[in-house]
Amino acid sequence: MSRFWSNTVKGLTPYVPGEQPKLSQLIKLNTNESPYGPSPKALAAIASANTDALRLYPDPNSDALKQAIAKVHGLNPQQIFVGNGSDEVLAHAFLGLLKHDAPILFPDITYSFYPVYCNLYDIAFENVPLNEDFSISIDAYLNKNGGKNGGIIFPNPNAPTGRALSLKNIKDLLDGNKNSVVVIDEAYVDFGTESAVSLVNQYDNLLVTHTLSKSYALAGLRVGYAVGHPELIEGLERVKNSFNSYPIDKLAMAGAIAAVEDQAYLQKISQAVIQTRTELVKSLDQLGFETIPSSANFIFTKHPQHDASKIATSLRDKHIIVRYFKMPRIDQHLRITIGTDEQCAKLIEALKEIIN
Amino acid sequence: MSRFWSNTVKGLTPYVPGEQPKLSQLIKLNTNESPYGPSPKALAAIASANTDALRLYPDPNSDALKQAIAKVHGLNPQQIFVGNGSDEVLAHAFLGLLKHDAPILFPDITYSFYPVYCNLYDIAFENVPLNEDFSISIDAYLNKNGGKNGGIIFPNPNAPTGRALSLKNIKDLLDGNKNSVVVIDEAYVDFGTESAVSLVNQYDNLLVTHTLSKSYALAGLRVGYAVGHPELIEGLERVKNSFNSYPIDKLAMAGAIAAVEDQAYLQKISQAVIQTRTELVKSLDQLGFETIPSSANFIFTKHPQHDASKIATSLRDKHIIVRYFKMPRIDQHLRITIGTDEQCAKLIEALKEIIN
Incomplete structure (x- = not known):
């Protein structure tokens, strides 16, 4: 101290x-x-970017990376936010989209970084206990505090349990919770869970986060992203541009683009x-x-x-x-x-x- | 909105x-x-790190990089903090070391990110006008608000003026301001200014920030660092570990270590x-x-x-x-x-x- x-x-x-x-x-x-x-194409792209051009700043907006991600999901780049790992993306989401008067909600057993962000940014939170079998109860979220909350966040599949909710469950949650942001942290989605990215055009309060650290085998490169309504993304951009203009370095940018484009390898x-x-x-x-x-x-x-x-x-x-x-x-x-x-x-x- | x-x-x-x-x-x-x-040794080190090992997370504490930086400055690694560019280092310093009841002080003409950080973290600040010739007046800082402030920060040399203070000036500031943190942002120090890093063993409230984006020609790699008393560094580590465990990716780590070790090229x-x-x-x-x-x-x-x-x-x-x-x-x-x-x-x- x-x-x-x-x-x-x-x-x-x-x-x-x-x-x-x-x-x-x-x-x-x-x-x-x-x-x-990682994808051999990612390693090749990094090798190509490893030149004297490292003397220059990267594109602060990471436009090319956003375009590559948007294309994979059939969305547009204004629906994509990128950061230095999904942890940084989540940090900005906590400060920018989950800090309100009412407490935010997340499971008692979940990614243990969530309460740490709350502590950092002075965000009130309440835990919603998992069921006995460690499944998430959508009703418990909708009924908590008379349906009033500052936001809801959990991973799907949840960590460290690995248990997933169906897309129907996520839809039920969104239909019942329209006045605060719902963040679905899909760090592990590629190993057999239906992604809620398919719902972002329907729900303006849905933010879905992904990482290249797990399924893309690029934990060493530090790239994550969020997908959501352009207004949610703009909120994240405002926080990011008040924190660090250039979070994605040139090598990470090149590797991430090539990795995302190589869906066959993924x-x-x-x-x-x-x-x-x-x-x-x-x-x-x-x-x-x-x-x-x-x-x-x-x-x-x-x-x-x-x-x-x-x-x-x-x-x-x-x-x-x-x-x-x-x-x-x-x-x-x-x-x-x-x-x-x-x-x-x-x-x-x-x-x-x-x-x- | x-x-x-x-x-x-x-x-x-x-x-x-x-x-x-x-x-x-x-x-x-x-x-x-x-x-x-950048140093050809940095490019070579990056090439060597561009392997399947990117599937693994980097060292969250960046120990090897801290050791390399500490060695260059004749200090120990507990006096070094590293981040995703010095902008990220500064952001953590604002939240961790400059957020107090009294307003912090910085020049009216300076790096325009400082008021942005204050805005992000709700930190009160007051500007201290530069002299007519755009030089910084140490006395103006010491006399402001009866010598009471939440911290002082400015670049040396200042930006965008390029004008530098002598080490004697910095010492006078530190001798007159012992109750709050003084951050000297030395982004441009290698182009002809005496570094205040030589003072960190004497003043427990001095934090000096450096970047690899300017003199090291590695703006594309996003690495910056801070040097200071281990307790100041610990404060920064606590913020960083509540925000993002792994801000320095494996390629940036490898390139930065090699760049810092190549002082002849610098x-x-x-x-x-x-x-x-x-x-x-x-x-x-x-x-x-x-x-x-x-x-x-x-x-x-x-x-x-x-x-x-x-x-x-x-x-x-x-x-x-x-x-x-x-x-x-x-x-x-x-x-x-x-x-x-x-x-x-x-x-x-x-x-x-x-x-x-």
């Missing part, structure tokens, strides 16, 4: 990301990265993850684990006879890292990223040794 | 960066980029800019321009007989772009980035035609 800190800083409890160990030779299943590399590696997930869940079933149905590139699982934190520690001893959250309701679960088939086979071998 | 915007967004007047024209064949002297490319291209600046000012003198002594990679100049905005428009017609600010006290000045000798010769030819 320093006397020079603002009151804002004094009150912060920063987010703690999953470990990025500096050791190699680990099987890293803790931060939901892709086990596959499909290929997303399908590979889904297939491995199916096999992994079967193997875990055989070991007695209870796994929540996952639509993400991770699974959330527990073993009725074995303490989750002890399993995590034992896996670590065997050079496999998974994510453990010491939090109410989920302190007996592990979140495990889907690796390659080979990595998952090693995980199952290790788990066999641990629980026997 | 949208009913979904927060009050914060409604009240914003975003920063407008200098134009990044999509036309080529322009002589671009408007955003203070380097006319030279010296070489900075000296080249200084030499061209000297020649350019001489040529402008001969045309009757009045140029403020510059310690930056730009000059701030006016012609007593010719309207600045008209000159800027005429230059644009000749495919040369410079920066014109339609603002009180400086609406007869032009800010011109130092280009190559060849570009500056073309600028002088064009100006000759315009004023004759």
Whole structure:
């Protein structure tokens, strides 16, 4: 604590990301990265952009990237906002679209950055508990505080549970909540969930966020985006242009454009993850684990006879890292990223040794 | 204006960066980029980092980059904060270290992003007018409001004037202002100004910011940093970790480390800019321009007989772009980035035609 800190800083409890160990030779299943590399076309585009032209600022508006994203979704660039990872996009959305008098709503078990943003920007929030099976209840959101809220946000599929809502559920939420912004954080949507992007032309209060860090295998490049009504996007642009004019560097811009344009590669590696997930869940079933149905590139699982934190520690001893959250309701679960088939086979071998 | 915007967004007047024209064949002297490319070692390091490992998140703490920067300045990594351009570093400094009850102080003519940050974060500020010759008066800061302020920030050399204060001046300011943070924004320090980084071990309230966008010729890569007491740095880290865990992507990290380690190249291209600046000012003198002594990679100049905005428009017609600010006290000045000798010769030819 320093006397020079603002009151804002004094009150912060920063987010703690999953470990990025500096050791190699680990099987890293803790931060939901892709086990596959990015599109070769993305690497080629980056190589082409790695020139003396780096002396110049990037396009502050990232027009070419917005166009590429808009094209993939059949939208126009005025419906797209881009940022330095979807975390930055979400940060601007909290300050620009979710800071109102009424508390915003999000699940008790969800992406743990949401309360951190609220803390940073002094935004009131209330948690809406997940159902017993960790599913999200749309009615609980619509009924909360007599239907009055400053906004609603959750991931679909949710994290760290991996459980998804149907597009019908999202539509019901939007039909019942027209006076505040609904943010659907679709970081994991490409692994088997219907995207709400198809609804942005119908609902002027819907913002959908995506990232290139998971399905596009570009966590190292830091690019995320939001899709929504042009007025919502303009609100985000105003915050961004009051914070940092050029958040997307030239190399990230080039790589992201090529990655987004290579939808065939995205499909290929997303399908590979889904297939491995199916096999992994079967193997875990055989070991007695209870796994929540996952639509993400991770699974959330527990073993009725074995303490989750002890399993995590034992896996670590065997050079496999998974994510453990010491939090109410989920302190007996592990979140495990889907690796390659080979990595998952090693995980199952290790788990066999641990629980026997 | 949208009913979904927060009050914060409604009240914003975003920063407008200098134009990044999509036309080529322009002589671009408007955003203070380097006319030279970045260190070849930076390009090589980026090429080496452009691999499948982009699937993984970068080190959230950017430890290797902090170490490289600390080494150059003879400091330790706990005294270094890094961000997505110095604009992001400044944004976090405003929220984390400059938001207090008393207004912060900065010059009436300075980097126009400062009032934008204040607006974004609801920080009270007061301007301290520059002297008639556009120099900064330390006494004016020390005497303002009976010596009570929420912080002080200005660039050294100042922008858009290019005029520098001596290290003695900065020391006097720090000796007279011990109860709030003093931020010296040294974006242009490498073009002939003494750096206040040498003072950070003596003053626990001094924060110095640097960028790789100007002297390092890496505006396209988006890396900036702050140097200061570990407690100030910790305050910035807390804000950053409540905003975006991974602001520096893997390619930017690799390029920045190599650039910072190549001090010989930095010296070489900075000296080249200084030499061209000297020649350019001489040529402008001969045309009757009045140029403020510059310690930056730009000059701030006016012609007593010719309207600045008209000159800027005429230059644009000749495919040369410079920066014109339609603002009180400086609406007869032009800010011109130092280009190559060849570009500056073309600028002088064009100006000759315009004023004759």
